[in-house]
Amino acid sequence: MDGKPGLRERKKQRTHAAISEAAITLFLERGFNQVSVAQVAEAAEVSKRTLFAYFPAKEDLVVHRLADHETESARVVRARPPRTAPLTALREHFLKGLRERDPITGLNDHPQILKLTRMILDTPSLVARMERFKAGAERALAQALRESADTPELTARLAAVQIVAVQWSLAQDNTARVTYGEPADERYAGAVADAEHAFALLENGLRRPPPRK
Template sequence: MSAVDGKPGLRERKKQRTHAAISDAAITLFLEHGFNQVTVAQVAEAAEVSKRTLFAYFPAKEDLVVHRLADHETELARVVRARPQGTTPLRAVREHFLRGLHDRDPITGLNDHPQVRRVHRMILDAPTLVARMDRFKAGAERALAQALQETADTPELTARLAAVQIVAVHWALAQDNADRLAYGESADGRSAGALADAEHAFDLLENGLRQLTPQ
């Protein structure tokens, strides 16, 4: 059945439910037993699907975790493309990150929901998940570089170098916050420090790292 009035049809809704059921079963098992200790077959059994069906939705075991961040891979690129006229790409990214801190967006690392903390620790404890996150980071760099080229008329090399730096700063800030929260610090307790660190980091970017050299 096709979509009606912009709403997904019956077949699409069934696929969405299956996707969610597999994901929920996987996260539950991984958090209870550990990512490396749970097999794909166990996830399929818990979700009441075949292994073949599971792999149709999630090509690799790591995708069962990382897919929850999939929309964020191109997030900075979308922010740059959607920025108001007259706003520089870096200013748009900066304001977006600061807004995320205020809203306790998990992608900023400043979210102390118990499951968010546990998922972060799980990723750190699984080398294959850490490697998968590195691929995620590289994808974010490519997407942002393309957005800079297309919307700011930035030369290709400049766009690539800028994207690497911006994504790295975004990543480092979020990682610092998540690490602190994963091991007990509260989001409210970390908030002022996270904000100060973000302002400092983006100041460094905006000034071309000149602040590293004493005046």
């Protein structure tokens, strides 16, 4: 075995990608609520039954693009170097995302990314689906903190909720700025300063907020 996916798996991956591309193209052209699942299936040249086998809900056609990020913080905690605190690893990872203009940090002004972001924010069902995504990120991070950092269950849950909320808030602030026209490169320094401040607050346990520079 060479570790490569077999023919059947490659076919499934191509079908998944074709459905996803067709859906995103139609949604960005016409709007999420103006496109039916049947129209997506037709554009992807698959049946509705096949589409739902890959994407159980219409919202999944959009949110699956972010699926890997749902457990990202948990993976960062588990993969952190020895003797590195979980919060330190998460802070460095978020700062790396800012440098690389990772869309999950909100600091990406590519036209297609901005259009997709606006569509999500303007669609209540997608906003609700993102809240489920956030809750999943909290659960995954709490599990990682319990397993890899030997953190008590309640402490892990409370820490995960706070950490994910901070990441979410920072990303929303960046998104708001670039969506309303501030270039990502101009926003970068402020985004880094905000992230440093936010993670310092978490590290201090909100006891004494560090001075803003």
